[in-house]
Amino acid sequence: MKRRKLSTEELVEGIRSGNRVILSRAITLIESNREEDQRQAEDLLQAILPDTGKSFRLGITGVPGVGKSTFIESFGTLLTEKGKKLAVLTIDPSSQRTKGSILGDKTRMEELARNPNAFIRPSASGSTLGGVSGKTREVMLLCEAAGFDFIIIETVGVGQSETHVHGMVDFFLLLMLAGAGDELQGIKKGIMEMADSVVINKADGDNLKQAKRAKAEYQNALHLFPANPSGWIPQVKTCSALDKSGLEEVFEMLTKFQTQVVGNGFFDKNRANQQVSWFKENLNELLKISFFKKPEVQQRYQEKLQEVQSGKTPALNAAHDVLNVF
Amino acid sequence: MKRRKLSTEELVEGIRSGNRVILSRAITLIESNREEDQRQAEDLLQAILPDTGKSFRLGITGVPGVGKSTFIESFGTLLTEKGKKLAVLTIDPSSQRTKGSILGDKTRMEELARNPNAFIRPSASGSTLGGVSGKTREVMLLCEAAGFDFIIIETVGVGQSETHVHGMVDFFLLLMLAGAGDELQGIKKGIMEMADSVVINKADGDNLKQAKRAKAEYQNALHLFPANPSGWIPQVKTCSALDKSGLEEVFEMLTKFQTQVVGNGFFDKNRANQQVSWFKENLNELLKISFFKKPEVQQRYQEKLQEVQSGKTPALNAAHDVLNVF
Numbered sequence: 001m002k003r004r005k006l007s008t009e010e011l012v013e014g015i016r017s018g019n020r021v022i023l024s025r026a027i028t029l030i031e032s033n034r035e036e037d038q039r040q041a042e043d044l045l046q047a048i049l050p051d052t053g054k055s056f057r058l059g060i061t062g063v064p065g066v067g068k069s070t071f072i073e074s075f076g077t078l079l080t081e082k083g084k085k086l087a088v089l090t091i092d093p094s095s096q097r098t099k100g101s102i103l104g105d106k107t108r109m110e111e112l113a114r115n116p117n118a119f120i121r122p123s124a125s126g127s128t129l130g131g132v133s134g135k136t137r138e139v140m141l142l143c144e145a146a147g148f149d150f151i152i153i154e155t156v157g158v159g160q161s162e163t164h165v166h167g168m169v170d171f172f173l174l175l176m177l178a179g180a181g182d183e184l185q186g187i188k189k190g191i192m193e194m195a196d197s198v199v200i201n202k203a204d205g206d207n208l209k210q211a212k213r214a215k216a217e218y219q220n221a222l223h224l225f226p227a228n229p230s231g232w233i234p235q236v237k238t239c240s241a242l243d244k245s246g247l248e249e250v251f252e253m254l255t256k257f258q259t260q261v262v263g264n265g266f267f268d269k270n271r272a273n274q275q276v277s278w279f280k281e282n283l284n285e286l287l288k289i290s291f292f293k294k295p296e297v298q299q300r301y302q303e304k305l306q307e308v309q310s311g312k313t314p315a316l317n318a319a320h321d322v323l324n325v326f
Numbered sequence: 327m328k329r330r331k332l333s334t335e336e337l338v339e340g341i342r343s344g345n346r347v348i349l350s351r352a353i354t355l356i357e358s359n360r361e362e363d364q365r366q367a368e369d370l371l372q373a374i375l376p377d378t379g380k381s382f383r384l385g386i387t388g389v390p391g392v393g394k395s396t397f398i399e400s401f402g403t404l405l406t407e408k409g410k411k412l413a414v415l416t417i418d419p420s421s422q423r424t425k426g427s428i429l430g431d432k433t434r435m436e437e438l439a440r441n442p443n444a445f446i447r448p449s450a451s452g453s454t455l456g457g458v459s460g461k462t463r464e465v466m467l468l469c470e471a472a473g474f475d476f477i478i479i480e481t482v483g484v485g486q487s488e489t490h491v492h493g494m495v496d497f498f499l500l501l502m503l504a505g506a507g508d509e510l511q512g513i514k515k516g517i518m519e520m521a522d523s524v525v526i527n528k529a530d531g532d533n534l535k536q537a538k539r540a541k542a543e544y545q546n547a548l549h550l551f552p553a554n555p556s557g558w559i560p561q562v563k564t565c566s567a568l569d570k571s572g573l574e575e576v577f578e579m580l581t582k583f584q585t586q587v588v589g590n591g592f593f594d595k596n597r598a599n600q601q602v603s604w605f606k607e608n609l610n611e612l613l614k615i616s617f618f619k620k621p622e623v624q625q626r627y628q629e630k631l632q633e634v635q636s637g638k639t640p641a642l643n644a645a646h647d648v649l650n651v652f
Contacts, residue, residue, distance in 0.1 A: 226517075308602060311379075316461075
């Protein structure tokens with residue numbers, strides 16, 4: 001059964017009053033690729049703009065197996081106990097294909113999913129050429145307008161989405177395990193240097209000693225990195241999402257960070273810069289999408305890609321050849 | 327006095343025979359933005375393609391003051407003593423403006439500039455919107471066709487060019503000073519994780535002890551990073567470009583690296599991947615350039631940028647508005 005289409009006014013009103021059914025429908029609208037939906041999505045974004053920007057935006061990344069869901073479940077519950085309204089957006093590169101991760105994510109975070117002050121939503125990472133960022137940022141704005149004052153954006157730490165997520169959050173947290181080595185294999189290079197904090201999870205039972213040693217090692221390593229423009233010195237923490245230890249310290253760290261960067265003006269400056277980058281990235285993506293829409297472009301692109309791969313044509317020439325179709 | 331325009335055949339022949347005057351003119355042609363020159367540049371690239379790819383490509387980065395010129399001068403001289411023919415391409419973000427760095431670079435590397443087996447050329451980092459990569463990669467191909475079997479690409483480590491350079495070299499070397507702290511301030515985040523080696527320069531006199539300690543610290547830190555897909559474990563070395571110590575060890579490291587990655591197949595695989603990325607990046611840049619050529623686009627872009635900065639228009643809406651001019 002096709003549901004009645006809601007007007008922009010109805011959506012805005014529903015979002016502002018915190019109606020989750022309407023918020024979900026608004027997110028679906030934002031994520032839609034239909035031209036008609038996109039126009040309405042823009043009207044919606046324009047209308048809610050004054051209600052956005054008031055949350056704390058936390059990016060969490062880490063390879064599969066590190067315990068991200070359990071961490072978000074435990075830490076998210078703590079946040080709601082402190083009176084926060086929390087939205088969790090998970091970016092799963094595979095979700096666009098399976099379409100099954102809505103259920104998957106809710107099952108992963110059972111307790112949080114039932115929590116009236118938490119909202120969990122998977123965010124497709126975009127299926128278009130170069131479209132790694134999808135609409136996560138716009139979804140975040142909708143959640144802010146709906147009154148969520150803490151947003152967690154979760155990624156798996158192995159792809160291209162981390163740079164994008166780093167560019168849309170206030171604080172970037174890398175979740176790890178003790179015993180550097182194998183568990184690091186999958187993580188993308190450069191992520192550690194972007195992290196505002198490395199949190200070593202599963203610091204419990206027999207792991208505790210190892211986790212403490214790892215903490216010291218990482219703290220030494222982070223110390224060698226170039227300083228943050230925020231003046232913030234990246235922190236290493238240990239926690240156990242399972243027995244809920246160390247989470248209070250993570251929360252305190254975020255509070256301390258916020259006080260510091262709001263105080264020195266970095267918070268606002270960073271948000272403004274992110275806004276501009278976001279505009280440029282969107283423009284670049286839209287330009288690519290409109291370019292690759294033409295079947296002739298697609299075809300020539302594939303031909304030239306082959307030629308470049310086989311060393312028959314210089315990259316620059318091949319690029320010109322594709323552009324000339326336009 | 328306007329010089330006679332050389333035909334593509336004359337250029338190809340001159341380059342193949344190692345004629346530096348003709349090589350320089352070919353580079354000027356490649357870097358030209360005139361449409362007519364660009365067409366000839368493509369013919370030239372196509373013609374020399376079989377003669378390219380045979381050099382070892384080394385990226386060197388480090389903030390101003392770390393001693394890059396002295397290092398390249400000393401290390402480059404060592405390379406020529408070992409029978410290598412060396413081309414040094416320096417990317418200076420400011421060179422496009424001053425146009426003065428040709429002389430500047432030659433003065434910086436006096437000994438190498440007089441060396442018959444070395445060729446030094448500054449490479450503008452591109453003046454177009456988003457055009458950070460310029461034509462350095464194409465210039466590198468010309469140098470390879472001219473018989474240079476060792477290419478050094480130098481950047482200043484503070485901008486966007488490093489990621490591009492990392493994507494066009496076989497080995498990425500970060501030059502640093504002992505005493506982590508202030509001298510790291512300027513370096514861009516993520517560069518350390520990309521480095522195949524951190525070389526601590528000025529390890530001489532009173533600095534020696536500090537340099538050795540820094541070496542141990544960095545070696546520990548690099549050990550915590552995610553592993554390279556090449557299987558190569560990043561090395562930390564100390565050297566003094568001034569008293570020419572430690573340079574032989576750097577050379578040995580490069581040889582060891584080459585043997586390892588040629589052996590395990592990474593070298594070829596990486597070159598092929600770089601080739602494809604290069605094609606995609608070029609296409610993206612050309613697309614942007616052709617888009618921003620229209621004055622209406624430029625104007626609308628500036629307007630929307632203002633609106634985004636002042637928080638009046640959502641980024642996605644603004645991007646759509648600019649695209650719609652097209």
